[in-house]
Amino acid sequence: GSKKDTKKIAILTPYLSSVTTNQMVNLLKKESKANGWDANVVDTKGDVGQLANRMEDVIATNVDAIVLVSTDPNQVKAQIQAAKEKNIPVFGCDSAYIDGMAMNATSDNTAMSKMITEHLFQQLGNKPINLVVLTYRPHPGVLKRTLELDKLRKQNPNVKKVIEQQVNVPGPIENSRKQMENLLLANKEDGSITAVWAGWDEPAIGATQAIQAAGRKGIIVTGIDGNSQAVDLIKKGSPLVATVKQNFTGMAELVTKQIEQVLQGKAVTEKEQYAPATLITKENAGK
Amino acid sequence: MLQVKQLDKRFGHHYALLGVSLDIKDGEIHALVGENGAGKSTLIKILTGIYSSDGGNILLHDKKIEITEPKVARKIGIQVVHQDRQLINSFTGYENLFLGLTYPTYKVGFKIRWKAMKQKAEQLKTNLGISLDLGKLAEHMTPSEKTMLEIMRAAMLDCRLLILDEPTAALNDEESELLFDLINKLVAKGTSILYVSHRMNEILRLSHRVTVMRNGKVAGTYFTKDMSKEKLVQLMTDQTTAANKHIKRSVNSSKLDVLQLEGVSSFDQKVQDVSLHVKQGEIVGIFGLAGSGRTELLETIYGTRKIRNGKLVIKGRNITSFSPKKSLSRGVILIPEDRRADGLILNMSVRENMTLSTLPKFSSIFRMKKKKEQAVVHTWMGKLQVKAVSQEQPITELSGGNQQKVVFAKALLSDPILFLCDEPTQAVDVMTREEIHRLLIEQAKKDAAVLLVSSDVQEVLDIADRIYVLHEGKTVAEFPNKAVTSEQILQVCYNQRKQSDVINE
Amino acid sequence: MNRMQTTYAVSLRKWFRVYGTLFAGILIILCFSLLSPDSFATVDNVINISRQISFLVIISLGATLVMAVGEFDLSIGAMASLGGVVAAKLAVAGQPMWLCILIPLVVSVVIGYINGWIITKFKVLSFITTLGMGTVLGGITFWLTDGATIFENIPDSFRYLGQKMWFTVPILSFIMLFLTIVFWYIMSHTAFGRKLYAIGGNESASRNAGVAVAQNKNLAFAFCALLAALAGILMASRLGSAQPTSGDGLFLPAYAAAFLGMTSFKEGVPNIWGTFVGAAIIGILANGLTMLEVPSFLQDVVTGCIVIVAVILQKIGRDAS
Amino acid sequence: MNRMQTTYAVSLRKWFRVYGTLFAGILIILCFSLLSPDSFATVDNVINISRQISFLVIISLGATLVMAVGEFDLSIGAMASLGGVVAAKLAVAGQPMWLCILIPLVVSVVIGYINGWIITKFKVLSFITTLGMGTVLGGITFWLTDGATIFENIPDSFRYLGQKMWFTVPILSFIMLFLTIVFWYIMSHTAFGRKLYAIGGNESASRNAGVAVAQNKNLAFAFCALLAALAGILMASRLGSAQPTSGDGLFLPAYAAAFLGMTSFKEGVPNIWGTFVGAAIIGILANGLTMLEVPSFLQDVVTGCIVIVAVILQKIGRDAS
């Protein structure tokens, strides 16, 4: 810690351009301001190597706390250790917990994936499921969701066909829309595609747009994250039927509370904390 | 030592060489002459492994050899100085000498032994009697220095046959003399020389035998002592031409000045305090040693080089802003020294090159008037007798002389009142040279003015009405071209140089 | 061989040399048509592809222009993103559609001109200058959006250009074709185009021939930025949202298209129809491979290999002649 | 002006011209030192920066080599990612450390050589060839990792090079300095290096003089790929994990560094120390701006502007002389 009065918090993320990460970072900034802390946001545009560098920089400037947003801490293990040596607590927000960190607040990716996947399967009932998976496995959170999907779909005998496509980042909406358009044309018969499972909301939006534009019926889409564009589409009764709203506000609040405690010299309440996610469907989308 | 038998080379449908045979003896200076595009450079490129032949044999000491790549040619002792300089601009003279050779290195660490390299180079310099600062970067060397450097490079290896492709094209007389000394030294050591040049005087003076090429074929090999300039020209062109003697013209002194310079200096001081004037209908020659700033003077007038101070008047109008575009609109055009680098768009066709300066004539805002363009280009190709398959042929495929004709056609299209010609007949065959001279005189007759830079005193004396001598960027003398001799002009150049040497000490 | 045969072979080779890449494209289309006749070789899919490649074609046209003058513009991706974001912000602010399009286009022309001005005025490398400019633009875009995607309150009118059809053909496809033809015409049939090519061929000779080198180069950069911004705007219109990094992904494919195009039509010279074919090949590959449900990683491998093979084949065609 | 003054002014200008970028770098360092003396201008931070720029320097050295022969390699980012992933996979599979490093390096040399071979054999543009190769490599990396980051079961030994210190200096910094010196030596003092420069200076003259152009170019590409893979391996070691896209972010900065470097030391020629300074400037900017808590978007704007201004200043220095 430093001797100065104003506490300095560094908020680091590689994915500031993602809607949800952005939302959390803004909340963290706001909460910090309310607490009288000086918060500095560093974004590395998807580059984890850079994130490690920037983390070292803020460690060198002796900040009072570091918050990693939407980052896999395994990728900055060495830097977390370095921070620990200098007694700088590292908090995770929508990240994960590993040794050396103070705590992490997140939605449980696996649980969210389970929630949405089961909802999707339930919607389709006993009909054969021809599934398109739009995902991006290099993202650690999305990977966890995808792995859970892999598990669940193997258990479900109704799943007949799975087409997995990696969505290009940057530009996920445009890219997923293109891919979906192509897949729709490749599978013209009704029922040849019955569902789209998207690893997060942006590809879900792209896919929804493609389905709407093609005027195809009988395909449902799900996303994860609950960003407002997606919620809007659900509300309007589009093919996008559900998403899981992560409680980003909750996460940011949890982290802020823990930072407060640590800065006062107290210990964290719990190393891994979950902000419960909620399933958003047409019924509760308006609220 | 070297025999060439029935060599063929085809580019597309067109034969650049057809059944060419030639033999070169030990210690002989063998000259090769022919019009532009006769195939001289092509033959040389085959001998040095740059092109492969489409038929025929090459024999070295009666043994058949295959020269598949430049390396092979060098190994068997064939060295060459190409028509276009083959140097690495960012390298010093020393390093250029060792290009493609095994550098002297330490056994441990492979470090180049720079000292040994320099010693070897200096030694060679002494042996050949060349004075040249090898520490300079090639890009800072004058054309003659570059030529010397290339010859030194050829001499680095065991050199049994040295091929020189127009080595004197960019040299003036003084520098050429240095080169001839060098050639004679090499021949005395038993080296054979294959010498290509458009300058008949050199050929007649230097060579033992001469082979004449015409349209990709050999027109014959002769002993030089049986030859004369007229005979050679006749063999080259296969026709008898009336020797084009210089017609002394008199310029009406009441004519107006087209160009007036008063105390003009360029920003980099390559041109200093130059005053001169050119009248309508007048051809004014500018002579000076290499590096005396002639090119720079023309560039300053044309607007590619920044002017520092002085007054420049064109047709009575005081000029204050300069750019090639503005110069063109005032009727001033430049025929640049380095055709390929500054005169032509190499990946464009003859047509596109010819009309580049005058595009507004052939276009509205919305489109090119292609028909008109084609018609005009056709006319000019006919007028200047440009040898090309069609006006759509890429300009690179034309021989040097024909490229120069296109440059002239481009200039003439813009109806200039003032020609700035920098070495306009460089690397151009005798016939084309006469044509270019005729062309300039014709333009002068139509009241255009010509400012002509040439490294060839004879050329200046042949067509200029008045001559300025330039030295270290300053005009040091002015002669009307009456009863002045080349000796007198050169005298001024050298004396001036001595004078300045004295001042510096 | 008899004479006629030879001539025939020669002209075939020449055709191959000049239209090599086009040929490769046709070959790819044939393959896909055979492998998935029901989905690939359909009118719907042609329309689909034409819409999908429209952004890429438009941005590649700009890349072609600066390549024609012998330079590079590495800021086109960032410029596209900025264009989309500015347009979307204006739309959200309730500005009329024509202003939403016009303002970013004007901004882009200014930025492109500044690119050109720096490069021609100080005679610095376009590579490093536009790399720097791209970074600056990325920062500005980020500042404008706070890093977030803009999608709330975008009026329907903003989606018109990107999502509507005329006579069952997307407006986007019309715009793309229209621009391709316009720029082909400019480059091949106007004095301006001729000057750009002359500058790219030999800058110093062009200057000596009275071509205003700096001015024309600046214009090329301005056009390039304009086209990039337009691509970005149309993309935002199509998606009904603007992401701060949406254009970045277009940068490498745009140059891939232009370079593929250089091997076609006008050998070794950047040219408009070549670029169009190049962009189409890239788009068709992505479309066809997705339809064949080739796994993502294999798609990359196949695309990369086909690009390399197309270039090589075309070269072999040339050398043979 | 009196004679001595002139000479002085001239030599100052010459210094500025030759060391312009270095000067810009020093100026940047001074600024940061004044603005944040407690954190920027510390020994710790110097060590920190030296570690951070090590990957960039290493990959940029490779870029410099291919630029020296007048070509480009756009596959270096993908090569770095692949190198890191292969090394990490081998480490997870329990292979000894030396094998984990050696195998990806050997693979990279082969790939680099293939790049060179395609380019020299078929005389195709390096730009499009390596763009294609980069796509292929990206696909392979994805296939190897299934898109996921590799971090589980990576033994500690794998982290050694990337995380350990010798005498309080990170091994990474030693490696970077060592390689810089080695490649400076190669480029400036061995026949191989001089040949590379000769090829870049005038390819046809070099060929005519008997330099084995194709062979040396292939070697340049092989070295370039080697250095890229090494950067990727070291990055994986440093992070203790390998991401399938980790190297991609190095691609543009590497060329920015090399181009910045071209304006230094040896004017207009890619050179090792210039590249080093260029990479250092990029690294220092990122470090210093973060320490000053400049917001991300402003960092981009500032970085972009400084790069442009550095290049312009250096040019002005040149023109004045």
Ligand SMILES: Nc1ncnc2c1ncn2[C@@H]1O[C@H](COP(=O)(O)OP(=O)(O)OP(=O)(O)O)[C@@H](O)[C@H]1O
């Ligand atoms: N690479 C090429 N492609 C096509 N044609 C060529 C090529 N090189 C030369 N030619 C043609 O071959 C013929 C011979 O050219 P070459 O350069 O050998 O002439 P030259 O005798 O050296 O002329 P000059 O005196 O002008 O140098 C010319 O008609 C020329 O147009």
Ligand SMILES: Nc1ncnc2c1ncn2[C@@H]1O[C@H](COP(=O)(O)OP(=O)(O)OP(=O)(O)O)[C@@H](O)[C@H]1O
């Ligand atoms: N690129 C350059 N950089 C530095 N110095 C140069 C450069 N080009 C030429 N020089 C020098 O400038 C001086 C003038 O050269 P230039 O060749 O243009 O003169 P010139 O009178 O036209 O002679 P010529 O054309 O017969 O060689 C020479 O001393 C030459 O070494």
Ligand SMILES: [Mg+2]
């Ligand atoms: Mg010749």
Ligand SMILES: [Mg+2]
């Ligand atoms: Mg000259």
